[in-house]
Amino acid sequence: MSDAPCPNTKAVLLLTAPLMTGRGKESGDLLTPGEYKNLAKHLIGLGAKPADLLIPDADHLLDDCHRVIDKTRLERLLGRGFLLSQAIERWHARAIWVVSRADDTYPQRLKARLREDSPAVLYGCGTREILDSGGLAVVGSRNVDDSLIEYTERVGRLAALARRTLVSGGARGIDQAAMRGALEGGGTVTGVLADSLERTVMQREHRNMLLEDRLVLLSPYDPSAGFNVGHAMQRNKLIYALADAALVVKAESGKGGTWAGAVEQLEKLRLVPIYVRSNGALGEGLQLLRRKGAQEWPSPQTPEQLSMLLDQSASAAPQGMRSSLQASLFSQLEEKSEPYGTDATPREVHPGDCRDAVQAAPAEELFAKVRELLRRIEAPKTDSEVAKDLGVSKSQARAWLQRLVAEGAVDRLSRPVRYRSVVDHGQGRHA
Secondary structure (H helix, E strand, O other): OOOOOOHHHHHHHHHHOOOOOOOOOOOOOOOOHHHHHHHHHHHHHOOOOHHHHHOOOOHHHHHHHOOOOOHHHHHHHHOOHHHHHHHHHHHHHOOOEEEEOOOOOOOHHHHHHHHHHOOOEEEEEEOHHHHHOOOEEEEOOOOOOHHHHHHHHHHHHHHHHOOOOEEEOOOOOHHHHHHHHHHHOOOOEEEEOOOOHHHHHOOHHHHHHHHOOOEEEEEOOOOOOOOOHHHHHHOHHHHHHOOOEEEEOOOOOOOOHHHHHHHHHHHHHOOOOEEEOOOOOOHHHHHHHHHOOOEEOOOOOOHHHHHHHHHHHHHOOOHHHOOHHHHHHHHHHHHHOHHHOOOOOOOOOOHHHHHHHHHHOOHHHHHHHHHHHHOOOOOOEOHHHHHHHHOOOHHHHHHHHHHHHHHOOEEEEOOOOEEEEOEEOOOOEEO
Protein backbone atom coordinates (compact mmCIF):
# COMPACT_ATOMS: atom_id res chain seq x y z
CA MET A 1 0.00 0.00 0.00
CA SER A 2 3.01 2.34 -0.07
CA ASP A 3 5.67 3.24 -2.58
CA ALA A 4 8.71 5.50 -2.76
CA PRO A 5 8.08 9.20 -3.41
CA CYS A 6 9.07 10.45 -6.86
CA PRO A 7 11.84 13.08 -7.22
CA ASN A 8 9.34 15.95 -7.41
CA THR A 9 7.69 14.84 -4.20
CA LYS A 10 11.05 14.46 -2.45
CA ALA A 11 11.90 18.05 -3.34
CA VAL A 12 8.53 19.34 -2.11
CA LEU A 13 8.91 17.36 1.12
CA LEU A 14 12.34 18.85 1.75
CA LEU A 15 10.99 22.34 1.25
CA THR A 16 7.71 22.14 3.14
CA ALA A 17 7.54 19.10 5.45
CA PRO A 18 8.79 18.87 9.05
CA LEU A 19 10.01 15.27 8.44
CA MET A 20 9.36 14.20 12.00
CA THR A 21 10.43 10.65 12.80
CA GLY A 22 8.36 10.73 15.95
CA ARG A 23 6.41 13.35 17.83
CA GLY A 24 8.41 16.50 17.83
CA LYS A 25 8.43 20.22 17.13
CA GLU A 26 7.95 21.37 13.55
CA SER A 27 10.72 23.41 12.00
CA GLY A 28 10.05 27.13 11.74
CA ASP A 29 12.25 27.40 8.63
CA LEU A 30 9.90 25.48 6.32
CA LEU A 31 8.25 27.19 3.39
CA THR A 32 4.73 28.24 4.22
CA PRO A 33 1.91 27.26 1.82
CA GLY A 34 1.98 30.79 0.40
CA GLU A 35 5.76 30.76 -0.04
CA TYR A 36 5.71 27.39 -1.76
CA LYS A 37 2.89 28.59 -4.04
CA ASN A 38 5.06 31.53 -5.13
CA LEU A 39 8.07 29.29 -5.65
CA ALA A 40 6.04 26.80 -7.69
CA LYS A 41 4.76 29.62 -9.92
CA HIS A 42 8.32 30.86 -10.39
CA LEU A 43 9.58 27.39 -11.35
CA ILE A 44 6.75 26.95 -13.85
CA GLY A 45 7.63 30.30 -15.37
CA LEU A 46 11.20 29.07 -15.82
CA GLY A 47 10.04 25.80 -17.36
CA ALA A 48 11.44 23.93 -14.35
CA LYS A 49 10.01 21.55 -11.76
CA PRO A 50 10.78 20.99 -8.05
CA ALA A 51 13.02 17.99 -8.77
CA ASP A 52 15.35 20.25 -10.77
CA LEU A 53 16.39 21.88 -7.49
CA LEU A 54 18.02 18.59 -6.45
CA ILE A 55 20.28 17.98 -9.45
CA PRO A 56 24.05 18.50 -8.96
CA ASP A 57 24.22 21.63 -11.15
CA ALA A 58 21.15 23.33 -9.70
CA ASP A 59 23.15 26.34 -8.45
CA HIS A 60 22.05 28.55 -11.33
CA LEU A 61 18.38 27.65 -10.75
CA LEU A 62 18.75 28.36 -7.04
CA ASP A 63 20.26 31.75 -7.88
CA ASP A 64 17.25 32.53 -10.04
CA CYS A 65 14.83 31.42 -7.30
CA HIS A 66 16.55 33.79 -4.87
CA ARG A 67 14.16 36.47 -6.16
CA VAL A 68 11.32 34.51 -4.54
CA ILE A 69 12.94 32.63 -1.62
CA ASP A 70 16.33 33.28 -0.04
CA LYS A 71 18.89 30.97 -1.64
CA THR A 72 20.57 30.10 1.66
CA ARG A 73 17.24 29.04 3.12
CA LEU A 74 16.48 26.85 0.10
CA GLU A 75 19.89 25.19 0.33
CA ARG A 76 19.43 24.52 4.03
CA LEU A 77 16.03 22.89 3.46
CA LEU A 78 17.17 20.89 0.44
CA GLY A 79 20.14 19.62 2.45
CA ARG A 80 17.91 17.55 4.76
CA GLY A 81 18.33 14.42 2.64
CA PHE A 82 19.30 12.10 5.49
CA LEU A 83 16.33 13.21 7.58
CA LEU A 84 14.06 12.62 4.58
CA SER A 85 15.39 9.10 4.09
CA GLN A 86 14.67 8.31 7.75
CA ALA A 87 11.13 9.66 7.45
CA ILE A 88 10.44 7.71 4.26
CA GLU A 89 11.65 4.51 5.89
CA ARG A 90 9.33 5.11 8.83
CA TRP A 91 6.33 5.82 6.57
CA HIS A 92 7.04 2.77 4.44
CA ALA A 93 7.05 0.54 7.53
CA ARG A 94 3.54 1.79 8.30
CA ALA A 95 2.25 1.51 4.70
CA ILE A 96 1.94 5.30 4.44
CA TRP A 97 2.32 6.82 0.98
CA VAL A 98 2.99 10.43 0.10
CA VAL A 99 2.24 12.45 -3.02
CA SER A 100 2.85 16.06 -3.96
CA ARG A 101 0.91 18.43 -6.13
CA ALA A 102 3.59 17.89 -8.79
CA ASP A 103 2.58 14.19 -9.11
CA ASP A 104 0.17 12.72 -11.64
CA THR A 105 -1.25 10.54 -8.86
CA TYR A 106 -2.34 13.54 -6.78
CA PRO A 107 -6.14 13.48 -6.30
CA GLN A 108 -7.64 15.20 -9.32
CA ARG A 109 -10.64 16.48 -7.39
CA LEU A 110 -8.40 18.53 -5.11
CA LYS A 111 -6.36 19.90 -8.00
CA ALA A 112 -9.45 20.87 -9.96
CA ARG A 113 -11.39 22.38 -7.07
CA LEU A 114 -8.72 23.93 -4.86
CA ARG A 115 -6.12 24.53 -7.57
CA GLU A 116 -3.13 26.43 -6.15
CA ASP A 117 -4.61 26.19 -2.67
CA SER A 118 -4.58 22.39 -2.69
CA PRO A 119 -2.01 21.08 -0.18
CA ALA A 120 1.53 20.84 -1.53
CA VAL A 121 1.89 17.39 0.05
CA LEU A 122 -0.59 14.70 1.03
CA TYR A 123 0.08 11.66 3.21
CA GLY A 124 -2.20 8.67 3.14
CA CYS A 125 -2.80 4.99 3.61
CA GLY A 126 -5.16 2.85 1.58
CA THR A 127 -6.45 2.80 -1.98
CA ARG A 128 -5.91 6.20 -3.60
CA GLU A 129 -8.59 5.55 -6.24
CA ILE A 130 -11.27 6.10 -3.59
CA LEU A 131 -10.20 9.75 -3.33
CA ASP A 132 -11.61 10.64 -6.74
CA SER A 133 -14.87 8.71 -6.33
CA GLY A 134 -16.90 11.61 -4.90
CA GLY A 135 -19.70 10.68 -2.53
CA LEU A 136 -21.33 12.19 0.54
CA ALA A 137 -19.44 14.21 3.14
CA VAL A 138 -20.89 13.98 6.65
CA VAL A 139 -19.60 16.35 9.33
CA GLY A 140 -20.62 17.48 12.77
CA SER A 141 -19.68 18.25 16.34
CA ARG A 142 -17.63 16.02 18.60
CA ASN A 143 -19.96 16.16 21.59
CA VAL A 144 -23.37 14.79 20.63
CA ASP A 145 -25.98 12.54 22.23
CA ASP A 146 -26.68 8.92 21.37
CA SER A 147 -29.67 9.75 19.19
CA LEU A 148 -27.52 11.79 16.80
CA ILE A 149 -24.86 9.07 16.77
CA GLU A 150 -27.50 6.52 15.73
CA TYR A 151 -28.92 8.92 13.14
CA THR A 152 -25.46 9.48 11.64
CA GLU A 153 -24.67 5.77 11.54
CA ARG A 154 -27.88 5.23 9.56
CA VAL A 155 -26.78 7.86 7.05
CA GLY A 156 -23.44 6.07 6.73
CA ARG A 157 -25.15 2.71 6.15
CA LEU A 158 -27.39 4.26 3.50
CA ALA A 159 -24.32 5.60 1.67
CA ALA A 160 -22.87 2.09 1.75
CA LEU A 161 -26.07 0.58 0.33
CA ALA A 162 -26.00 3.20 -2.42
CA ARG A 163 -22.37 2.27 -3.14
CA ARG A 164 -21.30 5.87 -2.63
CA THR A 165 -18.17 6.83 -0.75
CA LEU A 166 -18.63 8.39 2.68
CA VAL A 167 -16.21 11.27 3.34
CA SER A 168 -15.58 12.60 6.83
CA GLY A 169 -12.93 13.93 9.17
CA GLY A 170 -12.25 11.03 11.52
CA ALA A 171 -12.90 13.09 14.66
CA ARG A 172 -14.78 11.79 17.68
CA GLY A 173 -18.57 12.12 17.53
CA ILE A 174 -20.37 12.64 14.22
CA ASP A 175 -17.34 11.99 11.98
CA GLN A 176 -16.54 8.60 13.44
CA ALA A 177 -20.21 7.61 13.59
CA ALA A 178 -20.67 8.30 9.88
CA MET A 179 -17.53 6.38 8.96
CA ARG A 180 -18.44 3.48 11.24
CA GLY A 181 -21.93 3.20 9.74
CA ALA A 182 -20.58 3.13 6.19
CA LEU A 183 -17.87 0.57 6.93
CA GLU A 184 -20.21 -1.70 8.89
CA GLY A 185 -22.59 -1.47 5.93
CA GLY A 186 -19.88 -2.75 3.58
CA GLY A 187 -19.16 0.63 1.96
CA THR A 188 -16.06 2.67 1.18
CA VAL A 189 -14.83 5.58 3.29
CA THR A 190 -12.41 8.48 2.98
CA GLY A 191 -11.17 9.83 6.30
CA VAL A 192 -9.42 13.22 6.13
CA LEU A 193 -7.41 13.55 9.33
CA ALA A 194 -6.06 16.67 10.97
CA ASP A 195 -3.53 14.76 13.10
CA SER A 196 -2.06 11.41 14.10
CA LEU A 197 -2.25 9.62 10.74
CA GLU A 198 0.60 7.35 11.80
CA ARG A 199 -1.20 6.27 14.96
CA THR A 200 -4.57 5.90 13.25
CA VAL A 201 -3.38 3.58 10.48
CA MET A 202 -1.91 1.24 13.09
CA GLN A 203 -5.24 0.69 14.83
CA ARG A 204 -6.54 -2.83 14.21
CA GLU A 205 -10.06 -1.87 13.12
CA HIS A 206 -8.62 0.46 10.50
CA ARG A 207 -5.95 -1.94 9.27
CA ASN A 208 -8.53 -4.52 8.26
CA MET A 209 -10.55 -1.99 6.27
CA LEU A 210 -7.40 -0.60 4.65
CA LEU A 211 -6.33 -4.08 3.58
CA GLU A 212 -9.78 -4.71 2.10
CA ASP A 213 -9.48 -1.53 -0.02
CA ARG A 214 -12.58 -0.04 1.61
CA LEU A 215 -10.89 2.75 3.55
CA VAL A 216 -8.39 5.44 2.69
CA LEU A 217 -6.99 7.76 5.35
CA LEU A 218 -5.58 11.07 4.21
CA SER A 219 -3.85 14.04 5.83
CA PRO A 220 -2.03 17.15 4.60
CA TYR A 221 0.03 17.10 7.80
CA ASP A 222 3.05 15.09 8.89
CA PRO A 223 1.96 11.58 9.93
CA SER A 224 3.46 12.09 13.39
CA ALA A 225 1.91 15.52 14.00
CA GLY A 226 -0.33 15.92 17.03
CA PHE A 227 -3.60 17.84 17.27
CA ASN A 228 -3.57 21.47 16.23
CA VAL A 229 -6.70 23.64 16.09
CA GLY A 230 -5.47 25.42 12.98
CA HIS A 231 -4.86 22.11 11.21
CA ALA A 232 -8.34 20.91 12.10
CA MET A 233 -9.83 24.06 10.59
CA GLN A 234 -7.76 23.94 7.42
CA ARG A 235 -8.42 20.32 6.53
CA ASN A 236 -12.20 20.95 6.37
CA LYS A 237 -12.01 22.23 2.81
CA LEU A 238 -10.47 18.90 1.76
CA ILE A 239 -13.49 17.00 3.07
CA TYR A 240 -15.85 19.11 0.98
CA ALA A 241 -13.62 19.09 -2.10
CA LEU A 242 -13.54 15.29 -2.16
CA ALA A 243 -17.34 14.94 -2.04
CA ASP A 244 -20.35 15.64 -4.27
CA ALA A 245 -22.53 17.00 -1.45
CA ALA A 246 -22.24 17.51 2.30
CA LEU A 247 -24.54 16.94 5.27
CA VAL A 248 -23.95 18.89 8.49
CA VAL A 249 -25.52 16.90 11.33
CA LYS A 250 -24.73 19.35 14.13
CA ALA A 251 -22.79 22.59 14.45
CA GLU A 252 -22.21 25.01 17.29
CA SER A 253 -23.14 28.55 16.32
CA GLY A 254 -20.11 30.73 15.70
CA LYS A 255 -17.47 28.31 16.94
CA GLY A 256 -15.72 25.05 16.15
CA GLY A 257 -14.35 23.45 13.01
CA THR A 258 -17.73 22.22 11.74
CA TRP A 259 -19.18 25.71 11.83
CA ALA A 260 -16.10 27.34 10.29
CA GLY A 261 -15.86 24.79 7.48
CA ALA A 262 -19.53 25.02 6.56
CA VAL A 263 -19.53 28.83 6.58
CA GLU A 264 -16.39 28.87 4.41
CA GLN A 265 -18.17 26.68 1.86
CA LEU A 266 -21.38 28.71 1.89
CA GLU A 267 -19.78 32.14 1.74
CA LYS A 268 -16.53 31.61 -0.15
CA LEU A 269 -15.61 28.29 -1.75
CA ARG A 270 -19.05 26.94 -2.74
CA LEU A 271 -17.60 23.61 -3.87
CA VAL A 272 -20.64 21.45 -3.15
CA PRO A 273 -24.24 21.83 -1.97
CA ILE A 274 -24.40 22.05 1.83
CA TYR A 275 -27.34 20.35 3.57
CA VAL A 276 -28.27 20.49 7.23
CA ARG A 277 -30.18 17.89 9.18
CA SER A 278 -33.92 18.54 8.87
CA ASN A 279 -35.43 16.43 11.67
CA GLY A 280 -35.29 16.65 15.45
CA ALA A 281 -34.08 19.63 17.47
CA LEU A 282 -31.80 21.54 15.09
CA GLY A 283 -30.21 24.03 17.45
CA GLU A 284 -29.09 27.55 16.66
CA GLY A 285 -26.06 26.46 14.61
CA LEU A 286 -28.02 24.58 11.94
CA GLN A 287 -30.69 27.26 11.81
CA LEU A 288 -28.08 29.95 11.16
CA LEU A 289 -26.46 27.82 8.44
CA ARG A 290 -29.88 27.62 6.76
CA ARG A 291 -30.03 31.42 6.76
CA LYS A 292 -26.60 31.50 5.14
CA GLY A 293 -27.78 29.33 2.27
CA ALA A 294 -27.59 25.72 3.44
CA GLN A 295 -30.45 23.50 2.29
CA GLU A 296 -32.63 21.17 4.32
CA TRP A 297 -31.55 17.56 4.04
CA PRO A 298 -34.32 15.78 2.08
CA SER A 299 -33.83 12.63 4.17
CA PRO A 300 -33.56 10.07 1.36
CA GLN A 301 -34.98 6.73 2.48
CA THR A 302 -33.53 4.39 -0.15
CA PRO A 303 -30.13 3.94 -1.83
CA GLU A 304 -31.69 5.03 -5.13
CA GLN A 305 -32.91 8.28 -3.63
CA LEU A 306 -29.50 9.07 -2.15
CA SER A 307 -27.77 8.27 -5.45
CA MET A 308 -30.12 10.57 -7.31
CA LEU A 309 -29.43 13.38 -4.88
CA LEU A 310 -25.66 12.96 -5.21
CA ASP A 311 -25.83 12.65 -8.99
CA GLN A 312 -27.81 15.87 -9.17
CA SER A 313 -25.24 17.57 -6.94
CA ALA A 314 -22.38 16.31 -9.10
CA SER A 315 -24.11 17.52 -12.25
CA ALA A 316 -24.08 21.03 -10.81
CA ALA A 317 -20.28 20.89 -10.33
CA PRO A 318 -18.10 23.24 -12.40
CA GLN A 319 -17.56 21.91 -15.91
CA GLY A 320 -13.83 21.71 -15.29
CA MET A 321 -14.47 19.03 -12.66
CA ARG A 322 -15.85 16.59 -15.22
CA SER A 323 -14.21 14.40 -17.80
CA SER A 324 -15.70 14.59 -21.28
CA LEU A 325 -17.36 11.23 -20.76
CA GLN A 326 -18.77 12.26 -17.39
CA ALA A 327 -19.96 15.61 -18.78
CA SER A 328 -21.76 13.82 -21.59
CA LEU A 329 -23.51 11.56 -19.10
CA PHE A 330 -24.57 14.52 -16.96
CA SER A 331 -25.87 16.50 -19.92
CA GLN A 332 -28.17 13.61 -20.79
CA LEU A 333 -29.28 12.98 -17.23
CA GLU A 334 -30.11 16.65 -16.66
CA GLU A 335 -32.94 16.27 -19.15
CA LYS A 336 -34.55 13.88 -16.65
CA SER A 337 -33.86 15.90 -13.49
CA GLU A 338 -37.20 17.73 -13.10
CA PRO A 339 -37.98 16.11 -9.71
CA TYR A 340 -35.10 18.18 -8.31
CA GLY A 341 -36.07 21.36 -10.09
CA THR A 342 -35.00 22.83 -13.40
CA ASP A 343 -32.12 24.90 -12.04
CA ALA A 344 -28.73 23.69 -10.80
CA THR A 345 -29.74 23.66 -7.14
CA PRO A 346 -31.76 20.69 -5.85
CA ARG A 347 -35.06 21.77 -4.32
CA GLU A 348 -36.43 20.26 -1.11
CA VAL A 349 -37.31 16.63 -1.72
CA HIS A 350 -39.71 14.64 0.43
CA PRO A 351 -39.79 10.81 0.52
CA GLY A 352 -42.94 10.74 -1.63
CA ASP A 353 -41.32 13.04 -4.21
CA CYS A 354 -38.30 10.76 -4.38
CA ARG A 355 -40.42 7.69 -5.00
CA ASP A 356 -42.04 9.45 -7.96
CA ALA A 357 -38.64 10.59 -9.18
CA VAL A 358 -37.25 7.06 -9.01
CA GLN A 359 -40.16 5.85 -11.11
CA ALA A 360 -39.60 8.64 -13.65
CA ALA A 361 -35.85 8.05 -13.91
CA PRO A 362 -35.13 4.47 -12.78
CA ALA A 363 -31.76 2.82 -12.56
CA GLU A 364 -32.41 1.14 -15.91
CA GLU A 365 -32.63 4.51 -17.63
CA LEU A 366 -29.36 5.55 -16.06
CA PHE A 367 -27.75 2.28 -17.13
CA ALA A 368 -29.00 2.81 -20.70
CA LYS A 369 -27.12 6.13 -20.81
CA VAL A 370 -24.02 4.51 -19.34
CA ARG A 371 -24.22 1.71 -21.93
CA GLU A 372 -24.42 4.24 -24.73
CA LEU A 373 -21.35 6.11 -23.47
CA LEU A 374 -19.19 3.10 -22.69
CA ARG A 375 -19.79 1.56 -26.09
CA ARG A 376 -17.85 4.49 -27.53
CA ILE A 377 -14.67 3.56 -25.67
CA GLU A 378 -12.03 2.36 -28.13
CA ALA A 379 -8.86 2.17 -26.05
CA PRO A 380 -9.00 -0.49 -23.30
CA LYS A 381 -9.62 0.96 -19.84
CA THR A 382 -9.49 -0.43 -16.31
CA ASP A 383 -12.53 -0.31 -14.07
CA SER A 384 -10.76 2.43 -12.09
CA GLU A 385 -10.35 4.56 -15.22
CA VAL A 386 -13.99 4.09 -16.15
CA ALA A 387 -15.04 5.00 -12.60
CA LYS A 388 -12.96 8.17 -12.79
CA ASP A 389 -14.44 9.10 -16.18
CA LEU A 390 -17.99 8.67 -14.94
CA GLY A 391 -17.42 10.14 -11.50
CA VAL A 392 -18.74 7.06 -9.70
CA SER A 393 -17.27 4.54 -7.27
CA LYS A 394 -15.07 1.75 -8.55
CA SER A 395 -17.58 -0.85 -7.36
CA GLN A 396 -20.38 0.86 -9.31
CA ALA A 397 -18.26 1.03 -12.47
CA ARG A 398 -17.30 -2.63 -12.10
CA ALA A 399 -20.94 -3.64 -11.71
CA TRP A 400 -21.91 -1.79 -14.88
CA LEU A 401 -18.96 -3.22 -16.80
CA GLN A 402 -19.73 -6.78 -15.72
CA ARG A 403 -23.30 -6.35 -16.91
CA LEU A 404 -22.12 -5.02 -20.26
CA VAL A 405 -19.73 -7.95 -20.62
CA ALA A 406 -22.63 -10.33 -20.00
CA GLU A 407 -24.63 -8.50 -22.68
CA GLY A 408 -21.77 -8.82 -25.14
CA ALA A 409 -21.46 -5.03 -25.51
CA VAL A 410 -18.04 -4.86 -23.84
CA ASP A 411 -15.02 -7.16 -23.97
CA ARG A 412 -13.07 -8.04 -20.83
CA LEU A 413 -9.33 -8.30 -21.46
CA SER A 414 -6.90 -9.92 -19.04
CA ARG A 415 -3.32 -9.34 -17.90
CA PRO A 416 -4.10 -6.70 -16.76
CA VAL A 417 -7.89 -6.65 -16.55
CA ARG A 418 -9.24 -3.97 -18.88
CA TYR A 419 -12.46 -3.33 -20.79
CA ARG A 420 -13.24 -2.11 -24.29
CA SER A 421 -16.33 -1.90 -26.45
CA VAL A 422 -17.05 -4.74 -28.84
CA VAL A 423 -15.90 -3.96 -32.38
CA ASP A 424 -17.83 -4.96 -35.45
CA HIS A 425 -14.80 -5.94 -37.53
CA GLY A 426 -16.84 -6.41 -40.65
CA GLN A 427 -18.08 -2.82 -40.51
CA GLY A 428 -14.84 -1.44 -39.09
CA ARG A 429 -16.68 0.30 -36.29
CA HIS A 430 -17.88 -0.26 -32.75
CA ALA A 431 -21.08 -2.21 -32.29
